[in-house]
Amino acid sequence: MKKIAILNGPNLDxxxxxxxxxxxxxxxxxxxxxLRAEFGAGVTLDFFQSNHEGALIDKIATLxxxxxxxxxxxxxxxxxxxxxxxxxxxxxxxPAVEVHISNIYKREEFRxxxxxxxxxxxxxxxxxxxxxxxxxxxxxxx
Ligand code: CA2
Numbered sequence: 218m219k220k221i222a223i224l225n226g227p228n229l230d231x232x233x234x235x236x237x238x239x240x241x242x243x244x245x246x247x248x249x250x251x252l253r254a255e256f257g258a259g260v261t262l263d264f265f266q267s268n269h270e271g272a273l274i275d276k277i278a279t280l281x282x283x284x285x286x287x288x289x290x291x292x293x294x295x296x297x298x299x300x301x302x303x304x305x306x307x308x309x310x311x312p313a314v315e316v317h318i319s320n321i322y323k324r325e326e327f328r329x330x331x332x333x334x335x336x337x338x339x340x341x342x343x344x345x346x347x348x349x350x351x352x353x354x355x356x357x358x359x
Contacts, residue, residue, distance in 0.1 A: 218259065218260060218261055219260050219261070219286045219287075219356075219357055220260070220261040220263065220283070220284075220285045220286050221260060221261070221262055221263070221285065221286060221287045221288070221289065221353055221356050221357065222262075222263040222264075222265065222276075222280050222285050222287075222288045222289070223248075223249075223252065223262060223263070223264050223265070223288075223289045223349060223353070224265050224266070224273060224276060224277070224288060224289065224290045224291070224292075225245060225264075225265070225266040225267075225291050225293070226266075226267065226268070226270075226273055226290075226291060226292040226293035226294070226295045226296075227267075227268045227269075227293040227294055227295060228268065228293055228294070229245060229266055229291060229293055230245060230266050230268065232244050232245050232248070232318075233245075233247065239318075239319050240318050240319065241318070241345055241346065243346055245264075245266060247346075248346050248349060249262075249264050251346070251350070252349060252350065252353060255350055255353075256353060256357075260353075260357060262353070263280070263285070270295055270299055270301060270302060273292065273295070273302060273305075274301055274302060274305040277302075277305045277306060277309050277311070278305065278308075278309065280309065280311060281308075281309035281310065281311050285311055286312070286356065286357075286359075287311060287312045287313065287314070287353075287356030287357075287359065288306075288309075288311045288312070288313040288314070288356075289313070289314050289316055289349055289352040289353060289356070290306070290313050290314070290315050290316065290333065290337070291315070291316045291317060291318070291349075292315070292333055295333075296315070296317070296321075296328075296331045296332065296333050296334075297327060297328060297330055297331065297332065298332065299332060299333065300332060302332070302333055303332045303333050303335070303336045306333060306336035306337065307336045312338050312356060312359060313336065313337040313338065314337060314338060314339045314340070314341060314352035314355060314356060315331065315333055315334050315337040315339070315340040315341070315342075316340075316341050316342075316348040316349055316352050317340075317341070317342040317343065317348070318343075318344075318345055318346065318348065319342070319343060320342050320343030321342050321343075322342065322343075323343070339352075339355065
């Protein structure tokens with residue numbers, strides 16, 4: 218059975234509670250329910266959210282050691298700042314898809330740079346929560 222992890226970074230635990238005009242009204246729990254409904258029992262989905270950079274880095278290493286097949290990463294604002302997260306992705310040798318709920322290129326200029334994208338096989342930005350579904354579908358077909 219394939220194993221895919223879905224990692225969410227800082228403040229994404231607030232999804233559905235604030236800024237619905239940017240991020241929509243669904244919560245992270247709703248996202249988990251929807252992904253489990255689509256992919257069912259045929260795949261192991263591991264969900265993890267942290268507001269802490271180091272916890273995300275530790276999680277990526279754990280997933281690599283556990284021989285996961287892929288990783289969906291919304292690193293939140295760490296996308297734009299974290300060399301450490303990029304290094305963790307590079308050393309994990311796990312196929313990763315970077316997901317952003319919003320279209321980061323339609324927003325402030327500081328969001329246009331992703332330090333983590335070069336360590337990923339693909340980036341999806343602006344599809345809302347559908348981006349996570351597309352990323353899991355893609356990783357399962359690889
Ligand atoms: O569009 C995305 O998914 C982002 O990764 C979201 C990050 C932002 O810093 C990135 O530039 C783009 C922010 C996550 C904060 O999420 C919230 C969700 C609901 C309410 C408040 C924050």
